[in-house]
Amino acid sequence: MNDYRGKRVLITGGTGSFGHTVTEKLLMRDVAEIRILSRDEAKQDLMRHELPDARLRFYVGDIRDYLSVERAMRDVDYVFHAAALKQVPSCEFFPMEAVRTNVQGSENVVRAADHAGVSSVVCLSTDKAVYPVNAMGMSKAMMEKVAQSHGLNNPNADTTVSCVRYGNVMYSRGSVIPLFIRQLKAGKNLTVTNPDMTRFMMSLADSVDLVEFAFQQADQGDLFIRKAKACSVGDLALATISLFESNARVEVIGTRHAEKLSEALATREELSRAQDMGAYFRIQADNRDLNYSVYVEEGDTAVARYDDYDSHTVDRMSVREIKELLLTLPEIHAELALAGITAERATA
Numbered sequence: 001m002n003d004y005r006g007k008r009v010l011i012t013g014g015t016g017s018f019g020h021t022v023t024e025k026l027l028m029r030d031v032a033e034i035r036i037l038s039r040d041e042a043k044q045d046l047m048r049h050e051l052p053d054a055r056l057r058f059y060v061g062d063i064r065d066y067l068s069v070e071r072a073m074r075d076v077d078y079v080f081h082a083a084a085l086k087q088v089p090s091c092e093f094f095p096m097e098a099v100r101t102n103v104q105g106s107e108n109v110v111r112a113a114d115h116a117g118v119s120s121v122v123c124l125s126t127d128k129a130v131y132p133v134n135a136m137g138m139s140k141a142m143m144e145k146v147a148q149s150h151g152l153n154n155p156n157a158d159t160t161v162s163c164v165r166y167g168n169v170m171y172s173r174g175s176v177i178p179l180f181i182r183q184l185k186a187g188k189n190l191t192v193t194n195p196d197m198t199r200f201m202m203s204l205a206d207s208v209d210l211v212e213f214a215f216q217q218a219d220q221g222d223l224f225i226r227k228a229k230a231c232s233v234g235d236l237a238l239a240t241i242s243l244f245e246s247n248a249r250v251e252v253i254g255t256r257h258a259e260k261l262s263e264a265l266a267t268r269e270e271l272s273r274a275q276d277m278g279a280y281f282r283i284q285a286d287n288r289d290l291n292y293s294v295y296v297e298e299g300d301t302a303v304a305r306y307d308d309y310d311s312h313t314v315d316r317m318s319v320r321e322i323k324e325l326l327l328t329l330p331e332i333h334a335e336l337a338l339a340g341i342t343a344e345r346a347t348a
């Protein structure tokens with residue numbers, strides 16, 4: 001079992017919301033040092049003031065630049081690799097930028113970790129990497145392949161590299177829930193792309209738990225997902241309207257650039273070789289070798305018995321359940337308090 005006591009942890013892209021939450025959590029334990037590697041010195045300065053602790057150190061650098069990764073990696077024990085280009089539209093317009101950061105940058109992280117003798121690297125991916133339709137998802141799918149190829153090519157490597165896939169992180173920056181709340185506060189109607197579109201919803205706390213679970217359980221090349229419930233965007237809008245006691249209506253605006261009607265956290269092929277671990281699935285890397293006659297002659301009959309783990313087919317939350325889930329978020333409580341609504345009234 002891994003432990004943080006006396007260990008050095010590097011978080012790439014560590015000034016984001018994941019980095020913040022995981023840093024706060026680790027500082028409460030006996031970690032020796034947390035390094036944040038990121039590009040934006042202003043965000044680093046903000047974080048330095050928010051979390052004044054001598055164990056927190058900041059490295060300005062870009063994962064695209066191998067030397068800056070190598071410098072931050074020296075004597076590190078564990079890596080959480082969160083640095084990425086994550087916005088769907090910007091990756092559509094600049095796909096090679098997504099390749100440089102999400103694919104080549106991830107290769108730099110894995111290579112530098114291997115070079116530095118890091119014991120475990122967890123790479124953060126997304127459901128948009130499954131059957132990807134946009135450049136962001138495609139580049140994340142390639143990141144997963146880069147992560148898994150480390151073990152395929154180095155079966156005896158000391159550095160364990162694993163991945164986790166997120167669904168939508170509720171209330172994350174630029175996402176739909178804070179947008180809906182802003183619209184409600186401004187007295188506007190809610191802009192819904194397609195009421196029947198579905199998404200897996202997870203809290204930031206769930207996503208940090210998923211990374212920690214992966215970190216504790218990972219064998220070489222594993223990919224972990226957290227079981228999650230899904231909801232339709234129409235119901236999410238209704239739940240938000242009801243929580244904030246608003247008279248706003250839903251205005252259907254149509255599907256945006258490069259988005260899917262539903263997302264899958266895992267394919268049926270992956271599920272056919274997955275281990276059910278209660279709240280999580282472990283999906284082992286496909287470790288078959290590069291022997292193409294076997295590839296052509298042997299198949300896997302188990303695959304036919306599985307369905308994709310898709311937001312259209314898993315348990316769908318009712319409006320009431322979505323409200324309950326929203327009320328587990330501290331940010332929603334803060335927003336309700338600002339709107340003069342008590343949590344008791346919102347739960348009634």
Ligand SMILES: O=c1ccn([C@@H]2O[C@H](COP(=O)(O)OP(=O)(O)O[C@H]3O[C@H](CO)[C@@H](O)[C@H](O)[C@H]3O)[C@@H](O)[C@H]2O)c(=O)[nH]1
Nearest residue numbers: 086087126127128167168175176177191192193194197233
């Ligand atoms: O005005 C809006 C904006 C969005 N949506 C819908 O709300 C859902 C969620 O949208 P959003 O919060 O923008 O998330 P996604 O586009 O699904 O992508 C988010 O979730 C991914 C994980 O799956 C991350 O990787 C991305 O960075 C992040 O933007 C989608 O069905 C949208 O169509 C609306 O109905 N109205």
